[in-house]
Amino acid sequence: MPASAATQLIDKLQPATRLLAHYDANARALPWRRPPGSPPPDPYVVWLSEVMLQQTTVATVKPRFRRFIQRWPTIEGLAAAEDEAILSEWAGLGYYARARNLIACAREVVRRGGFPQTESELRSLPGLGEYTAAAIAAIAFGEQATVIDTNVARVIARYHGIDRPLVEARADIRVLAEGMTPPDRAGDYAQAMMDLGATICRPKQPDCPNCPLSSECQAWATGSPERFPAPKVKAARPHRHGLAWWIERDGAVWLVRRPAKGLLGGMAALPGPEWGEESPPQPAAATISHGFTHFTLDLHIVSKAEPLAEGWWQPIDRMNEAGLPTLYAKAVQAMLSRKEALAA
């Protein structure tokens, strides 16, 4: 190898090497985190963790992940479980399409006799997009896949001085990220990049003096690294109103299951009509406010005598087993608090 080529290779690997050294010394504890040199983690564990971690913080995921693994230690067990059991276990975690895809993916993997081991094949499984397929390929199978989440995109944008919004710079960031990905320790490198973005190269107030990449970072060189990349413009959230029926009899409340697709798809719920723009005319026994990603909601709860729609009686003292998403858990809590106040 010519000396110049060798020098170029070292230059290319240098940031990754420094990043890995920093990671070895500072890594946060993650569900599948193991000491350096350990055998690769169980693909089932990596897959479940990564799906849970989509748009969800590590702190939120940790206890939920433990419950899932305890209840379903293997993917065969998960694939054999009832849909409702899995959706209930997911209740409160949000983005319920993930749980529906989790079910479909588990059954497909079992049908195939195990996880595919390449990024491109993983990509074909339900719920595994660009990020998650690459993460599993790198972490569970050691493939030199380039893993890009919002953390990595921000790190790359700053390192290379890209100040356009991420949506515009997406293709450039991928090329640059692929150029930095080292051939070895694929999983550790992927986690090191994400960890750097989460703990040092933060969106606001990045801790550049402690960053192992600061010496060549173009954003740091400008003196205002937090300006990279440009913030994305987001639309204002409209406000909606909804109505939910409180139908109580003999210490139980009538619950229904929402349609399989769409908002809160497949989840347990209080019955009620579709939500709209106008506040319903009935006087509500309680009203709760809830924020979704793209709108806010006032849910008005009104008492009603007779059950309607297909559903079941859920005993109030076992309401925590109903698998209610947070919106309806808040509604139930509001009604029970009100009842307690009236009784006092």
Next chain:
DNA sequence: TAGTCGTGGTT
């Protein structure tokens, strides 16, 4: 490609 899809913590 831009909209849909949750929730809770941080600032």
Next chain:
DNA sequence: TAACCAAGACT
């Protein structure tokens, strides 16, 4: 308080 943000996927 309101905005911002999180190990994104899907249509």
